[in-house]
Amino acid sequence: MVQEEIRRRNLGRLLRHVHLGGSVSRAVLAERMGVNRSTVMALTGELTAAGLVHEKMPADTGRAGRPSLVVRPDAARAYVLAFDVAVDWLVAARVGLGGAILDRRQAPRPRAGADLDRVARVLAEFGRRLHDAAPPDSVCVGVGASYCGMIRPGDGMVRYGPELGWVDQAFGAELGHRLGLGLPVSVGNEAHLGAQAEQQRGAGVGFQNLIYLHGDVGVGGGIIVGGKLLNGDGGYGCELGHMLVNPNDGRPCGCGSRGCLEAEVGERALLDAARRPAGLTGRDALRDVVTDADRGEPVARDALRRIGDWLGIGVANLINLFNPGIVIFGGMLRDTYPGMAEPVRARIAANVLPVAKERVRLRTSVLGDDATLVGAAELGFSALMADPLGVLTRAAAPPVTAAGGPERRLRPTPP
């Protein structure tokens, strides 16, 4: 029994290394997992038989002796459905083992009037189409979703989603019900998932202490402490956007307060600073400001500089608190940060204690707008990584009770 559990855990660990590493030699796997090569061979054999990985000879290594076989994930067999409820878009994707986005659907999301029913209906429709278009011998092993709000980790309940005006909406359960795949939907906060995605596959690979700022209308945060996402008691930590930085004459914030970081550096603050019309919103409007600043237009440059000073205050505070190895700017901050880097660095120089600023790096997101979707996919894959063969077997069998009826069932594996 213990032996069986160790084997299951090792299968999961090996699959995870290959899933994230893409192509890893048996020798490296043995070293990283702290097991001998014959164990790696046995584990790889099982995963190969299940269709989850395959092995091939590496390209010429340039070394003498027999080269170590390279293990790669097989994207065709197991996939997840990943969903992203972002400020401007509803996105769904089929993501294969190894992390490649194999297929996707998306639709613009109106900023107002998107209730749970409508959002879940659109996403479930996308999800079913992606599922129906998947190759017949592939299996959906999990479902993950990213949402721009505070999520209860256990059941995907949206506790507070100010962008869509949601309070206590059972998003995970509703989407799962409508998909009818007999699989639970794991839901995470978009910035939390973005942080994890950047750490696993983006700018933060190798960092154990990482801060990810996700800009859209406001600013969300995902913070990795000692290799793990900072959750806090209820899973509601990392709300760096509501750090009060300007208590004296701050701008009004969506949360009802004034002077929060996201009120000072969010979309509206930058557009106002750049003297854009009051009704203007959206990513294109922000990019126009950046483009104007790049051209040397003084109002736009000054706007980025002033907003950058507020961003710098927030970032300096976070570095003092977390002593991170890297700070990553994602979402719309990926576009605007380069024009704000100078004041941000000036604030770090002025406000971070000497020792904590020695080695911190500042980078823009590598995964870009897909960071949250990639994070959602990883959430979907987590069950498979805990028990590869068990999850694959269960997912390949038709569910006993599927809410959506037989036509929505998982396609059984062909004999």
Add this chain to the structure above:
Amino acid sequence: MVQEEIRRRNLGRLLRHVHLGGSVSRAVLAERMGVNRSTVMALTGELTAAGLVHEKMPADTGRAGRPSLVVRPDAARAYVLAFDVAVDWLVAARVGLGGAILDRRQAPRPRAGADLDRVARVLAEFGRRLHDAAPPDSVCVGVGASYCGMIRPGDGMVRYGPELGWVDQAFGAELGHRLGLGLPVSVGNEAHLGAQAEQQRGAGVGFQNLIYLHGDVGVGGGIIVGGKLLNGDGGYGCELGHMLVNPNDGRPCGCGSRGCLEAEVGERALLDAARRPAGLTGRDALRDVVTDADRGEPVARDALRRIGDWLGIGVANLINLFNPGIVIFGGMLRDTYPGMAEPVRARIAANVLPVAKERVRLRTSVLGDDATLVGAAELGFSALMADPLGVLTRAAAPPVTAAGGPERRLRPTPP
């Protein structure tokens, strides 16, 4: 070999339960450690033979059947030396297994002119006297020290200690050399150690996500995330005192910036707000303000209210970031917080997002001014908890090379 390592780890785990729990029945130990009672009996037998614990019949349990023997730590056999370099005091203590402070020496520390040489000399002298006064069959198993500054975890180097004006001073090595016990000195930041002490033995027992604010001249922080101290990349995290909260017209801060939390809520800010003379400093001066406010004196009450608002901004920001179960006010904040509780709660109500404030508790330190010393003692005990019998055996034998010469050697166990 693996078996031996499991046994060693279980001895340490059992000792730790008893060390922190004080008096734990065999049945509870078996349950907490997930092992059967015969394993607990065997482990307890070994620790009893080494003199680290003893067993006794519990008081009448009121239940039928044979009661489970109770295991207690034996304070007489193993102790640590704990040191605290605080803003106003130099403290040394002999702390017995189980956590009782058995003996202590302390001296006021002048706020200026305390260089490494002088501080280490005073503390080492205290330490040697405590050591010499220990019963002949007791053994010093470790040394821990708390320092009001940023400490490099590996070697106890003070990287930045603004209160004493230290930069890159080898405090741990120097104190260890002068003590001449042949034991390394583990050094930690005072607020980090205070946080851990409150979590292990104080107001934070049972909390996995905890924020400890330690007030003295400034404000230090210790933050526990998911049961572990937030260290960050270099061990320099938790610097909540330098969170910039008043960028527009902030008070000057010792770090060279303006408007840091500790500048707005530290000793000087409160004394100024209460219109005390400019030269006045120290804990008694702060307590006078509190006493006056308790008597209803309007200037003192207003001072606490105004400073409390700044403290509230800092605390609200921390709750948004960390979603903690508890926030603990220690050091001088233990005295001043009660008079500031109202504005702090008002800020939390106004600035923390709805979900994160649902369950957070605000409490003053239970360990009081000893929190940092208790934390230093736990640091000293950590080696014993990793390998009880090995550390005890090595500590009981005279060191082969002791820097301080034979007269400073550990007293060998009598035959």
